[in-house]
Every structure is written in C-alpha cells, then in structure tokens.
Amino acid sequence: MTITLDWLGCATFRLSVDGLVIWLDTFVDRPESAPSVGLTSEEITEADFALIGHSHWDHLAGADVVALRTGATVIGSHESARVLRERGVPDEQIWTAQGGEHFQLSEHVSVRVYPSLHSCIWSRAARPGTVVTGDYGVFEQERESRLAGRRARRNADADDSGREARQRAASSNSTGGALDYLIDTPEGTVLFQDSMGYWSGIYGGIRADVAVLAAAGRGSVDGEPFQGSVEQFVVRECELLRPRQVVLSHHDNFGGAPDVPDVTDLAPVHEELARILPRVEVLAMGLGEGVTLLACTTAQRGGAAGTRSASRASAPSRAPPRMLASSGQRRCTTMSTATTTSTPATTSKA
Numbered sequence: 001m002t003i004t005l006d007w008l009g010c011a012t013f014r015l016s017v018d019g020l021v022i023w024l025d026t027f028v029d030r031p032e033s034a035p036s037v038g039l040t041s042e043e044i045t046e047a048d049f050a051l052i053g054h055s056h057w058d059h060l061a062g063a064d065v066v067a068l069r070t071g072a073t074v075i076g077s078h079e080s081a082r083v084l085r086e087r088g089v090p091d092e093q094i095w096t097a098q099g100g101e102h103f104q105l106s107e108h109v110s111v112r113v114y115p116s117l118h119s120c121i122w123s124r125a126a127r128p129g130t131v132v133t134g135d136y137g138v139f140e141q142e143r144e145s146r147l148a149g150r151r152a153r154r155n156a157d158a159d160d161s162g163r164e165a166r167q168r169a170a171s172s173n174s175t176g177g178a179l180d181y182l183i184d185t186p187e188g189t190v191l192f193q194d195s196m197g198y199w200s201g202i203y204g205g206i207r208a209d210v211a212v213l214a215a216a217g218r219g220s221v222d223g224e225p226f227q228g229s230v231e232q233f234v235v236r237e238c239e240l241l242r243p244r245q246v247v248l249s250h251h252d253n254f255g256g257a258p259d260v261p262d263v264t265d266l267a268p269v270h271e272e273l274a275r276i277l278p279r280v281e282v283l284a285m286g287l288g289e290g291v292t293l294l295a296c297t298t299a300q301r302g303g304a305a306g307t308r309s310a311s312r313a314s315a316p317s318r319a320p321p322r323m324l325a326s327s328g329q330r331r332c333t334t335m336s337t338a339t340t341t342s343t344p345a346t347t348s349k350a
C-alpha cells in the first residue's frame, strides 16, 4: 500500500491512500500576490473526502467547489457545515463533527476526530527561533477585542486580490471549533492538525505514526498562549504524540503579504527536533511537492493504531522523494532533522 502526501500551501494537503484521495483542508485559491501552488479548486478533479480543520478562510475556502465538482464528502465543524450548506453543498455530502466521531472512509481507512485549539492569533507571535512569553490569563473579551482590531487592519492593508480572494471564498470569522483528525490506514496513523494548538490531555492519549503539524504563529496549549518558541512548541507536541515522521505546515506566505519570503525558514524547528528527539524524521516539502509516507512494512509499526503504545517504532526508513507532475516545482527532499534549510525567515500567522 502506498501513502503519499502533497503540500498545496498553508495547511492544505492531498493525502492518497492506495487510490483513496483525502484532502486535508482545501485552501488553494490564493491571492495573486501569494506564491502559486499550481492548482485552483476548480482544477481539482480527484477527491473522495475533505477534512476541514477549522472554518477560517485559509482552511475552508474551496471546500464547496471541491464538493460540488467531485462529489466528495466534507467532514468539518457545524460552522463549516453551515457555510457549505449556504453555498449549495448538499446535506448528504457534509458530515459534521465536534470531536469524538469515528468515520469509516473506505474498507481499510477510517478517521477519528478530536477537539483541538486554534493558535493565539490575538496574541504576539514571532518567527521560529524567537522565544515569546506573556499574555497568560487574558480573558476572552479582551482576546476578541484585539482580534477585531487586527482584522480591521488586515482588511485595510490587503490589496484588491487579497480582499477579493477572501470575500468570494467559503469562510467564517469563527474557527467553528478547531478539529484534529487521526487517519488510520493499514500502514499507520496520520494526525492532521491545521492550527498551532492542542489539548495536552488529548495529545497525551494519541499515538500518531505521522504528525502533520502547523508551525506558524503563537501556539495554544490548553487554551493559553505557549510560553516559548515555535520550535519548543513543536517538540512538546512530538513528545506527546511520539511520531516517526513529522510534516510541518502553515509556514508559507499564503496571504501574499508584501516583502515576505514564499516560505518561512524552519531551520530552528529542525534543529530543536534533532537535538531533543533525534529519531523523529522531518519530511520537508516545498510548495506543490509531495512525499511518500510510512514507507515500511506493517510489521515495523509500533503499537495499535491510534492508541498509546509502550513500544517505540523501529527507526524509520527514509521515504523516497517524490515530485508532482506539473512543471515549475522544485525537487522534493526528504531530510533528517539534522538538516537545515536556508530559506529566509518570516512570520506567518493564522
């Protein structure tokens, strides 16, 4: 069985499990000023399911188009469902979730849904390599007030293509309640998280063979802003989830902000993972590139799928690099955590 994962920017991925095509978020219709991912939602022809992490524009956009054009079933929060129904997606193609659900996707593939948390977009954030502290214990009323101010400034600063991309797409100002998805395949489990937040009690009980983790903004742990850096946050998650392989996301200039590199430098994250958890393999992808996941035999897996296991998986085999078919894409590299990148740094949020 072959499992592949392609990164389409932000936290959007195409996961293929032996022919079953599962979109993880559906945001590909980006502003003209953002780096292209080589695909629009109208060009997506293959989709069996779309799992939506939360209802913001840069995650839910495109889900209506994909559902209506391909017949795919969308799984998401009640808020995501509301937006999609308003845009004409039939009820039978929307499976609502709030955490606790276990859906069968095919004969051999299923997905468990967990309640999650959005990153602290109301608080101060910084690029990887910078420790950020403070803002602990801020009440929700103050958080909402700060967020409203930021949204107003963002809309005022956005160029026409950015404003238009947001206005025409499926989206909500509400997260709808962030969700994580643990996809169970015959080769292992894949955790999909699309914003930098988690409940420690939940992650402490999940075992993910592959963890797809957001690496941008100010993390949330149990509803409070993480006191530390992006790399310290990701290491903490991996200590709980104990993945063999990690894929990092949300670190590109998806909003098309001026004077911002296409992809944020995640070298501090790679270095911290290599230092603290050297057996974790980071699968690095450029925009529009893909990798093969869990390229090992089932016998090499450690523990039952989706549950905490006392045994640690054997050292991961290196997943072969893979490229998508379309032109203009850089070569995909599968790098160990000891490898660093040289992409210029920036801050990417939400």
Ligand SMILES: [Zn+2]
Residues within 6 Å of the ligand: 054, 056, 118, 175, 195, 350
């Ligand atoms: Zn968001």
